[in-house]
Amino acid sequence: MRSVNLKKVFEKSRKFSTTLTLKHSELDLPNDIMDSGESFSAQITIYKKGAFYEATISVIGKVLLECSRCLSVFKKELDLKETLSLRPYPKTYRENLKIDDLAVSFIEDEENFDLINLVREQIILSIPTRRICSSESCQLPISSEGFSLRSLYEKAN
Secondary structure, rough: OOEOOOHHHHHHHHHEEEEEOHHHHHOOOOOOEEEEOOOOEEEEEEEEEEEEEEEEEEEEEEEEEEEOOOOOEEEEEEEEEEEEEEEOOOOOOOOOHHHHHHHEEEOOHHEEEHHHHHHHHHHHHHOOOOOOOOHHHOOOEOOOOOOHHHHHHHHHH
């Protein structure tokens, strides 16, 4: 099930729940988030909350990333759980954000809500900007005097 008609579902029910098993290729992730060869498992539960929806999404899986420091490829396990407010795009521009505005995913079409895009978005948001592996050879050398760029330069030359 790639998409769901939220209007139709919530005419008859108060809750929508599904489990998806997705391959890396189905998610169309950016090239720097590499395929680990394993599928992702996603559990999505959506409730109607007044004029909006509330979604709880859990994703378990693994991706391969390139270390920003040593450039080696390492495996990162994902086990994330998020609760989001699903809302239509705002009709007016707001300059000031409230804390509630940060956990929002916007819906383009309630009659054709893309579940895979929701999973994709959460995976991308869970990946750190600076990807550092846990390898011993990748750690920065820190002496008793502390860390300095000069000491690194002298070691390199």
